[in-house]
Amino acid sequence: MRSYSFLFFIFLFHNLNGQALSDELRFAQHLVVKKNYEEAIFVLNTLQQNPKLSLIQRDSIHIFLGNIYYNQKDLLRSNNHFDSVSVVSHRLSSEAIFFSSFNRAYLKSYSEAKQKMIRYVPIDSTERQLRFLELAGLSLLQRDFKKFDSLQHFLTPTNFVTDLQEKDLREQQKKILSQPKKSPFVAAALSAIVPGAGKFYAGNKGQGVYTLLISAVLGLQAWEGYHKDGPSSVRFIAYGTLFTSLYIGTIWGSAFSVKLRRDQLNETINDQILFDMHIPLRTFFH
Amino acid sequence: MIKYYLICTFLCAPFFIDAQTKLADSLLAAGNYLQARVAYERLLYQGYSLPNDVLLKKSYCLKAQSQYEEAYNTLQRADFFQGADSLKFNLYYESALNAYLAGKYDLCLSKVQEQHYYLPELNSPMIDLLEIMALNQQQKISDAEKKFNQFVTRYQLPNPNPYSNRKFRKLKNPEKAESMSHLLPGVGQMYAGYVGQGLVSLGIQAGCVTFAVASFIHGYYFSGAYTGVGLFYMFNNGGARHARYLAEQKNKERITELNSEVKNVAAKAIKK
Numbered sequence: 118m119r120s121y122s123f124l125f126f127i128f129l130f131h132n133l134n135g136q137a138l139s140d141e142l143r144f145a146q147h148l149v150v151k152k153n154y155e156e157a158i159f160v161l162n163t164l165q166q167n168p169k170l171s172l173i174q175r176d177s178i179h180i181f182l183g184n185i186y187y188n189q190k191d192l193l194r195s196n197n198h199f200d201s202v203s204v205v206s207h208r209l210s211s212e213a214i215f216f217s218s219f220n221r222a223y224l225k226s227y228s229e230a231k232q233k234m235i236r237y238v239p240i241d242s243t244e245r246q247l248r249f250l251e252l253a254g255l256s257l258l259q260r261d262f263k264k265f266d267s268l269q270h271f272l273t274p275t276n277f278v279t280d281l282q283e284k285d286l287r288e289q290q291k292k293i294l295s296q297p298k299k300s301p302f303v304a305a306a307l308s309a310i311v312p313g314a315g316k317f318y319a320g321n322k323g324q325g326v327y328t329l330l331i332s333a334v335l336g337l338q339a340w341e342g343y344h345k346d347g348p349s350s351v352r353f354i355a356y357g358t359l360f361t362s363l364y365i366g367t368i369w370g371s372a373f374s375v376k377l378r379r380d381q382l383n384e385t386i387n388d389q390i391l392f393d394m395h396i397p398l399r400t401f402f403h
Numbered sequence: 404m405i406k407y408y409l410i411c412t413f414l415c416a417p418f419f420i421d422a423q424t425k426l427a428d429s430l431l432a433a434g435n436y437l438q439a440r441v442a443y444e445r446l447l448y449q450g451y452s453l454p455n456d457v458l459l460k461k462s463y464c465l466k467a468q469s470q471y472e473e474a475y476n477t478l479q480r481a482d483f484f485q486g487a488d489s490l491k492f493n494l495y496y497e498s499a500l501n502a503y504l505a506g507k508y509d510l511c512l513s514k515v516q517e518q519h520y521y522l523p524e525l526n527s528p529m530i531d532l533l534e535i536m537a538l539n540q541q542q543k544i545s546d547a548e549k550k551f552n553q554f555v556t557r558y559q560l561p562n563p564n565p566y567s568n569r570k571f572r573k574l575k576n577p578e579k580a581e582s583m584s585h586l587l588p589g590v591g592q593m594y595a596g597y598v599g600q601g602l603v604s605l606g607i608q609a610g611c612v613t614f615a616v617a618s619f620i621h622g623y624y625f626s627g628a629y630t631g632v633g634l635f636y637m638f639n640n641g642g643a644r645h646a647r648y649l650a651e652q653k654n655k656e657r658i659t660e661l662n663s664e665v666k667n668v669a670a671k672a673i674k675k
Contacts (some may be wrong), residue, residue, distance in 0.1 A: 147448050148441075156441045233446040334633070345622065352626065 138167065138174055145181055149237035154185050157199055161185075176202045176265025178207045183216060207240060212402045215247065219394055222255055231255045246272070246279045247397055249401040253286055254394035255294070265290060282393040289390050296382060301372035312364055320378045328367050335360040424451075427460070436464040444581050455481045462497055471505035483521070490519065493523045499533050508537040522601055528558060535669075536662045542574060542654065551665065558672035565664035570657060580650035584643040591646025601602040604642040611635035 124310050135371040141164050148157035159363035163171070170178075180200040187193035199220070202213035215235050234252050249271040256264040265286075272283045299319060308315030312332035317325030339360045342353035427442030444462040447454055458481045465474035478498045483491055495518035502510035515534040518525070532556050536545035548566040555564070565571060575595050584591030589605030592598075615631020618624070 144445060144448050148444060151444075153444060155437060156444055159437055159441055250444075333624075334629045340631055341625040343621055352623070356626075 131288045138164070138170060142174060142177055143183075145178075147360065149181060149185060154189060157185055172203055173209070176206055176213075180209055180212060183213065187220065194223055196220050203230060211237070211239075211244060215251065215398050215402065218251060219391075219398060220392065221252075222258060222389055227255055227259050231259075243279075243401065245400060250282060250286070251394055253283075254390050257286060257390050258288055262290065262294070263374060279397045282397055285389065285393045286360045289386055289393070292386055293383075297381070298340065298373045299379070301375045302346075304375045305368050305372040308355045312367045313371075315368070316374050319371060319374040321374055324374070327365075331369065332360065332363055335363055423449075427457075431460060431464060434467070434534050436468050440464045441590060450652055453486070455494060459490070459493055462501065465503060467499070467599045471501045472507075475501040475510070476507060483517070486530070486569060488522055488525060492522055492527070495522070496527065496530050496533075499537075503533055503537055503540075511537040512541075514546075515546045526557070528554070528669055531557075532669040532673075534667065535665055537664055539658050539665070541660070544572060546575065548572075554669070554672070559630070560668060562670050563668075565668065566663055571661045574654045574657060575650040577650040577654075578645045581643045581647040585639060585647035588639060589644055591643060592649055593650040597653075600649065601647075604638070606647070608635055608638050608642065611638060 128251040134294050141160065145157050145160045146158060148154075161182050165175070165178050179201045181194045181203075183198035186192070186198065196217050199213040199217035203209050204210045205379070214233055218230045218233035218237075221233065223236070231252065233256065234248055237248060249268055253265055253268040253272060256262075256268060264275075267332065272279070272286075304315035304319050307318050308328075311329065313328030315325075316322075316328055337355055339353060339356035342350055342356050346352055423442060423446055427439055427446065430436075430439035430442055440461055443457045443464070446457050459476055462474040464478045465471070465477060475498055478501065480493055481494050485493055487492075488541055495514050499511045499514035499518070502508070502514060511533060513536070515530055518530060531550070535547050535550045535554065536549060538544075544566070546664075551564070551566060580591040582591070582675050583594055584604070588608040589601035589603075592601035592604055611631055611634045613631075615627045615635065618627030618631055
């Protein structure tokens with residue numbers, strides 16, 4: 118009887134240990150759900166030091182920490198944890214790979230993000246669709262339209278997880294292709310003829326009008342100084358210098374504003390593409 | 404035999420819960436606030452029978468870490484209709500205090516009013532003080548004064564009454580300061596109590612006008628119009644906005660000073 122009791126306690130202790138670790142993980146999940154991130158990080162970091170953790174439990178901790186840092190927009194730390202997830206559980210490793218790839222896309226490491234997706238082997242149709250959507254999004258971010266067009270054949274509007282975003286990615290491609298191609302040289306030349314006209318041409322109409330007005334104001338004062346006091350007068354030299362500086366600055370600024378405007382438009386489109394890549398991941402995994 | 408083991412296991416549960424409560428309290432007492440927060444949250448997760456008590460203590464940890472908004476949100480997870488009146492009162496008081504410290508004066512006042520409504524028989528100079536200070540922060544000086552007079556009567560405190568000081572009764576009007584500086588450059592700043600800055604603003608704008616007039620007299624119409632009048636217009640607008648900002652700053656300073664005096668008077672009631 119005594120030996121049975123001893124065995125019972127050994128069994129109970131072993132079970133309690135495993136149970137305690139699972140309970141602690143569930144507690145960490147409760148903290149994440151309640152958005153008590155500081156507490157959750159503390160619990161998970163403490164739990165991570167336990168040598169008795171199974172591989173799946175270790176992976177779950179990395180997933181939790183990856184998601185917490187992802188929510189806190191600390192993407193580098195988030196990636197450190199997602200990249201530490203093993204391949205023991207497909208569910209956990211797929212979540213880690215998709216989010217790690219997305220984080221890299223957000224950090225503009227497009228090639229790395231693409232490599233992650235290319236190496237990933239999906240196990241069902243939804244995962245396959247998700248993978249194609251992410252790859253299509255990455256191709257658009259890299260402005261690789263050939264690749265995007267080739268991936269379009271695989272994007273079939275049959276899955277609720279990816280359906281809307283697939284449509285929107287096509288819209289984004291149209292937006293990119295329909296962007297007006299404006300030349301910085303034309304903008305600079307226009308501003309050299311009429312100050313501010315280059316900015317107007319670049320799409321910054323308000324700035325164009327404002328620059329024209331300021332140039333006119335300074336030009337008229339320089340002309341007044343020249344007309345009344347001659348070319349060596351302080352008034353003419355002061356206003357003339359101001360006008361010339363503004364004139365040269367406007368030419369350079371107009372050429373630059375074409376690039377700036379293009380960058381702003383691309384930034385807006387890229388944000389929308391990232392949003393389209395992000396929504397299905399949240400729907401599917403969370 | 405197994406029956407005895409099970410009885411033993413079930414008897415252990417309350418013992419563990421009690422031990423965890425003590426552990427959480429000792430962590431709070433030792434100033435290990437993050438660990439204490441985890442310990443309290445664990446009690447809630449395990450379905451501890453006194454959740455309001457635990458949430459209150461968790462809010463103490465967050466308050467000690469200056470996370471006032473989070474402390475307020477934690478307290479809002481409590482059921483304000485459960486438990487002893489003293490505990491409910493503490494929940495209201497801590498909610499109001501954390502809302503005040505987080506700069507959310509409307510929430511602070513709302514919690515004070517809830518306390519007055521649901522627990523009218525419980526009074527504390529601390530919660531009355533919070534109400535007066537929150538009203539001051541919202542610049543509802545006459546309401547704050549009424550509450551202050553009730554407070555002084557209730558706790559039979561000696562004067563002085565800080566509200567009798569004219570500078571606290573009449574706060575600066577930022578709109579008025581802005582309008583004044585538009586019409587008479589620099590006067591808005593002087594009204595806000597910054598005479599030096601008012602004189603500088605007046606000097607600059609006077610210089611612009613002088614330049615404009617001199618330019619017109621000598622036939623420099625473009626220079627007069629664009630440099631003189633243009634700069635005057637810019638400095639006038641900027642000066643007016645600055646006067647408004649200075650009036651707002653002055654009001655903040657005065658309210659801080661007023662609240663400090665109110666606290667000095669209230670300290671006597673709290674000592675009592």
